[in-house]
Amino acid sequence: MEEVTQVPQDSTPLEILYQDEVMVAINKPNGLLVHRSPIATNTNVFAVQELRNQIGQKVSPAHRLDRKTSGVLLFALNPESLTHLQSQFENRTVDKTYHAIVRGYTEDEGLIDYPLTNDKGKTQEAITRYKTLERTEVPVAFGKHATSRYSLVEVYPETGRMHQIRKHFAHILHPIIGDRPHGCNKQNKLFLEKWNLTEMLLHAIEIEFEHPVSGEKIKIKADYQSEFKRMLESLEFSV
Known part of the structure; x- marks a missing residue:
């Protein structure tokens, strides 16, 4: 029998966005690992165990989100639903939408x-x-520039490679703010010193897929985390 670890008494419950008899979705906080990983030995708190303890039953992640990425994370509650959901991700029939704050002015x-x-x-x-x-454009000097420019982008990954969004925006020279190691270290230092930002500004805001039992289209949306909201305000975005 699988051992169930105890959640600390002061642990904040995960925000459940959707739940029925075969699946559950949460708004994953920044910094929370989905499950145990040999490359992350500095924590013993994981979304799988936290959610399992919270709802009192076994859960299995249907896909993955980076530790530093917040937003919609979907779990199956039985093997049949897990297989059905994972096949949708593998066959690219799931519509995934992310929001990110990046350096500079991106194309329309x-x-x-x-x-x-x-x-x-x-x-x-x-x-x-x-x-x-x-x-x-905010009145914050950076390098030889008297102001700093940023963009809020909506992102639709058509493939699901590891750190894909992060690497792609770094590739087009519009790195995501707070991204390490793919982002801009000088920008990250600026945000740490001026705004005390330690998180990455990438959020999985919406996911749309086929329900594994009924076949109907399900759309789940996750509100921004508090730090993302704070930076939208600090950078004078109007949203």
Whole structure:
């Protein structure tokens, strides 16, 4: 029998966005690992265990989100639903939407078609579409510039490679604010010193897929985390 770890008494419950008899979705906070990983030995708190303890039953993640990425994370509650949901992700029939704050002014719309190499050395096709929701210019000097420019972008990854969105925006020279190691260290230092920002500004805001039992279209949306909201206000975005 699998051992259930105890949640600390002061643990904040996860925000449940959707739940029925076969699946559950949460708004994953920044910094929370989905499950145990040999490359992250500095924590013993994981979304799988936290959610399992919270709802009192076994959960299995249907997809993944980076530790530093917040937003919609979907879990299955039985093996049949897990297989059905995972097949949708593998077959690219799930519509995933992210929001990010990036350095500079991005194009109104863009397509990033840039292959990525995974941790096993295999190069894979990687495609990301995006559109710019808003641009801002704030009176904060940076380098030789008297002001700083940023964009709020809506992102639609068509493939699901590791750190794909982060690597793609770094590739087009509009790195995501707070991203390490793919982002801009000088910008990250600026945000740490001026706004005490330690999180990455990438949020999985919406997911749309087919219900594994009924077949109906399900759309789940996750509100921004508090730090994302704070930076929207600090950078004078109007949203």
